Amino acid sequence: MIKAHSYLQPNHLLTHATRWRLWIGRLTLCLFAIGLYLAFIGSPPDYQQGETVRIMYVHVPCAWMAMGIYSFIAILSAIFLIWKYPLACILARSAAPLGALFTFLSLLTGALWGKPMWGTWWVWDARLTSVLILLFLYLGYLAISEAFEDTQTSLNAASVLAVVGFINVPIIKWSVVWWTTLHQPASITRIAAPAIHISMLIPLMAMALAFIGYFIWVLLLRVQIQLISAKTHALQLKLIHQPFKKTT
Amino acid sequence: MKPKTQRLWIILFCILSLACALGFILRAFQENLLFFYTPSDLLNKNFQENQRIRLGGIVKPLSVKLHAKEHKIEFTVTDETHDVHINYKGILPDLFRERQGIIVEGYLIDKSHFNAISVLAKHDENYMPPQVEKALRGKGLHIKI
Structure with missing residues (x-):
């Protein structure tokens, strides 16, 4: 109990983060090597889409990460608003640019896939539009967290936005069920067996793991930078306010 | 508290x-x-003539007629209860073929005639290698498109 709690202390995290980060980084590189090999060389083309199916191995994990990271940020923001753990907010703030990146990539790869398969880059159907809203929520969160002169006010406002915006996540997930859309429904998270053949499921899962590894890797790095810069700032303030001592 | x-x-x-x-x-x-209506919606709901809508359904087998000279194409979109006859002039997506789910956007002539100005192919959620699809078809297992 004491040990688990001590990881919530920023200082403790700072001393252990470097070691974890190195190992997670190595693991991520291995996962990317395996995932990219399987996705581009070691997997068959699709019976309908041909080679275009390979875009899915990037597109689907990106979309999962976009929604997963948003949920992560929303939960941490709620924890920050309720219990005022500063670390929760630092984690959320550090994860946001990564989430925005994954959302942008899923929209971009989706458009690249949509043109040859559907016959259009973009349509305003419920799925595509709700994911675009997710990108704007990320950008709004990032903008608000820097908007006010007082850091605490900015972080509070941004956390409220993150919690409120969480309503969009179930809308994205079930948009393809609730409304008629151009986007196809889920292949994996459905009650019947996955509608994706095992030879395509394995590269997809390898890529998804690689993306998760990448997220944790970069998140730890960003949190470390935040904590170190906060420490430096505190030290500078201390030096400035220290009364001048005469040395004899 | x-x-x-x-x-x-x-x-x-x-x-x-x-x-x-x-x-x-x-x-x-x-x-x-809703991104599109189904052919049965045309029967059940009140649409005006010349209203611009999107209609989604399956390309009925043996209904596709190409008029290569005028770049025109005629086909029927169905949802197994109602058929709508489509006129279209333009480029079709790669996935367009019989039994494919598609979405056409255009103007209604009446409850079963439609002038399309664009055709989009709707992809389903099944992903598999060609050999598996062939094997499934060989066993008589129909893949719903």
């Missing part, structure tokens, strides 16, 4: 009430959030 508990309840209450509000809004706009 401790301030922490109070904040927890406030946040839970906010999320619940916002979710309710949004739920009602989405229900109210249900019709506008």
Whole structure:
């Protein structure tokens, strides 16, 4: 109990983060090597889409990460608003640019896939539009967290936005069920067996793991930078306010 | 009540009430959030002549007629209960073929005739290698497109 709690202390995290980060980084590189090999060389083309199916191995994990990271940020923001753990907010703030990146990539790869398969880059159907809203929520969160002169006010406002915006996540997930859309429904998270053949499921899962590894890797790095810069700032303030001592 | 508990309840209450509000809004706009109508909707709902809509369904087998000279194409879109005859002039997506789910956008002539100005192919959620698809078809297992 004491040990688990001590990881919530920023200082403790700072001393252990470097070691974890190195190992997670190595693991991520291995996962990317395996995932990219399987996705581009070691997997068959699709019976309908041909080679275009390979875009899915990037597109689907990106979309999962976009929604997963948003949920992560929303939960941490709620924890920050309720219990005022500063670390929760630092984690959320550090994860946001990564989430925005994954959302942008899923929209971009989706458009690249949509043109040859559907016959259009973009349509305003419920799925595509709700994911675009997710990108704007990320950008709004990032903008608000820097908007006010007082850091605490900015972080509070941004956390409220993150919690409120969480309503969009179930809308994205079930948009393809609730409304008629151009986007196809889920292949994996459905009650019947996955509608994706095992030879395509394995590269997809390898890529998804690689993306998760990448997220944790970069998140730890960003949190470390935040904590170190906060420490430096505190030290500078201390030096400035220290009364001048005469040395004899 | 401790301030922490109070904040927890406030946040839970906010999320619940916002979710309710949004739920009602989405229900109210249900019709506008649909990306396309099905051929049976043309029978059941009141559409005006020349109204611009999107219609989604399956290309009926043996219904596709190409007029190569005029770049025109005629085909039938069906949802197994109602057939709509489509006229189209333009480029078709790669996935367009018989039994393919497609979405056409254009103008209604009447309940079963339609002038399309664009055709989109709807991809399904099945992903498999060509050999597996062939094997499934060999066993007589129909893949729903």
